[in-house]
Amino acid sequence: MAGTIHIVGAGLAGLAAAVELAGAGARVVMHEGAGHAGGRCRSFHDEGLGCLVDNGNHLLLSGNRAAVAYLDRIGARATMHEAPPAFPFCDLRTGARWEIRPSPGPFPWWALSPATRAPGTGAMDYLRGLALAFVGPKFTVAEALGLPKGGAGREMFWDPLTIAVLNAETDEVAAPLLWAVLRETVGRGAHACRPLIARRGLGPSLIEPALAFLGMHGAAVRFNARLRAVEFERGAAKTLRFADGEVAVGEGDCVIVALPQGMVAEFLPGITVPEGTRAIVNAHFRVSPQAGPPRLLGLVGGTAHWVFVRETLASVTVSAADRLAEEDSGSIALRVWEDVCRALDLGPGPLPAHRIVKEKRATFAQTPANLARRAKTRTPWPNLFLAGDWTDTGLPATLEGAIRSGVSAAMAALGLEKPTGI
Ligand SMILES: Cc1cc2nc3c(=O)[nH]c(=O)nc-3n(C[C@H](O)[C@H](O)[C@H](O)COP(=O)(O)OP(=O)(O)OC[C@H]3O[C@@H](n4cnc5c(N)ncnc54)[C@H](O)[C@@H]3O)c2cc1C
Structure with missing residues (x-):
């Protein structure tokens, strides 16, 4: 393909599209509004805990074929611990x-x-x-x-x-x-059904290897490049306006918009998107060193839903957490720590070093009404395609859905209708 493919948004959907395209020899430029890639799936260093933490626990299963193919493609499969199917x-x-x-x-x-x-x-x-x-x-x-x-x-x-x-x-x-x-x-x-758990974190497994792959394949990634508007001319995308300047979409170029649904509604007139979002709250606690590989435990009857244990970290997920996310982090920590002590048989103890991460827009509200509002990969503009976990993948808003949407957008940009091998 002669032109440049501009991908806006370096979450998993954008990265999956970029990996597919750069791997196929296309010229790719990514534009990401934040100073880092990964979007809703990222790791960061927490000062208080003194280690790398994820914005939220992410569980993949071995049946997530597109995610496994992505890990293989970026050479990161070995960074995931594959647990027994239990x-x-x-x-x-x-x-x-x-x-x-x-x-x-x-x-x-x-x-x-x-x-x-x-x-x-x-x-x-x-x-x-x-x-x-x-x-x-x-x-x-x-x-x-x-x-x-x-x-x-x-x-x-x-x-x-x-x-x-x-x-x-x-x-x-x-x-x-x-x-x-x-x-x-x-x-x-x-x-x-084998759980795949990132050994060190989401960044080292799903993001950094993808950026290294893109670098090796000549793709450019621009950080702090926030899209402000898309301009159209004669029925096609013509200019991408970013906070730091504008990019012309030339003849033979195309654009993959891999942004959350709210941004798409703002920039792309006439595209219907799902309405409403749901929160996830994560709580990370320092615990005494835990033997063995990473493991997870499902919880009922408390505030916490899942606890992932890895080395000196117990990380808790509370899903469907719109109400909890409104509470202050101190009281969330106390409440969830009680659950962790019971789940891991730690006995009562003082609240250890911890970090609460509230993702208020973790997923779109996955209601029957919103199923009909998920957009297709192709848009009314022949040089502009959509990707993102909220698009019409037939799957929930998950890594697997985001990756499939990215691969589909890449295939559409290359003029191929269906993703292959997925
Ligand atoms: C706490 C939490 C736990 C989760 N747990 C799981 C799990 O266990 N298993 C699972 O499969 N999924 C899980 N998910 C869902 C999964 O993280 C998402 O489905 C997936 O990361 C979405 O990827 P995306 O690329 O579609 O969107 P995003 O990750 O939102 O990517 C969009 C990107 O666009 C960028 N952007 C936004 N606006 C602009 C702009 N104007 N200009 C340029 N760039 C912009 C953002 O910075 C971001 O990088 C979880 C999500 C959260 C938040």
Whole structure:
């Protein structure tokens, strides 16, 4: 391809597009508004904790094919710890512990054994999940499952699963999105359900190797280049106006806009985007050195939803956290630390060094109404394409969705309709 491909936004969607294009020999220039890449998936050094922390725990599964292909492409697969396909849980109220272990094939045989089910649940609580495959886009997860609120099946399994995957309550989010994830992971068996956890952090696994790959392939990345406007002429994008100057989109050039949906609504007239966002709060605590590889533990009955333990860090995720994110960080830390002590059997102790990260716009609100508002890769302007976890990937707002959207935009920019090998 003779022209330059301008990619605006160096989150995972923009990076995935850039890696695909630079790897194919295209001339790529990335423009990122912040002083660093990664967007909602990044690491930074925390002074108080004295180590690298992630803005939020990010879980990938081995069934996330596009993410695994991206890691392979940038040479970073070995930076991820691939854990066995088992999901330990703890009920913070009763201390009960159990482990969900996906079966080798698609049928969830594990659900038939009380030993691998959550306390108080029966096989039918899990098998009802098949209903998710047959409902239309207007159904929420709760409507599709038809399980009563407060019942064990919902409280111990479907609510935690839905909140983890879709970052909102079961009675709010669109059923097809949860089904899409189940189909590509548990639906393919245990081998597709191995958790992939960044050994050192998101930056060293997903961002820095991508930037090194881009450098090696001659792509330019401009930081602190904030897009202010896109100008159009004769039905095509003509000029990108940045805070630090303007860039002409020449004949044969094209643009991939890989920005969050709010920015797209501002810059691109007539593009419909999802409305509303949902927050995630993360809390990182210094703990005494923990033996073994990184591990994760699902929690019910408290404030915390997941705790990831790595070396001297216990990192907690609270999803669907719009209300919590309004509280002050000190009281969040106290509340979540209590959960960590119980989950990791630490015994009561003073609040250690910690860091609270509030991501108020972690994902778009993944409601049935918003499914219809997700935009396609192609736009009315033939030289402008869209990428981002909010675009119409058929998947939730996740790394896998963001990466697929980037690859799709790259393929469209190259004049190829469908991504290959994904
Ligand atoms: C706390 C948290 C936990 C999460 N956990 C998981 C998880 O466990 N598993 C999972 O798969 N996903 C998870 N996600 C979701 C995942 O992080 C996102 O889906 C993904 O990172 C989105 O990538 P993106 O490129 O679409 O958007 P973004 O990361 O938002 O990238 C957009 C980029 O555009 C830049 N930008 C914005 N405005 C401008 C402008 N005007 N000009 C130029 N650049 C601009 C931004 O700085 C950013 O770099 C989590 C998200 C959060 C916040």
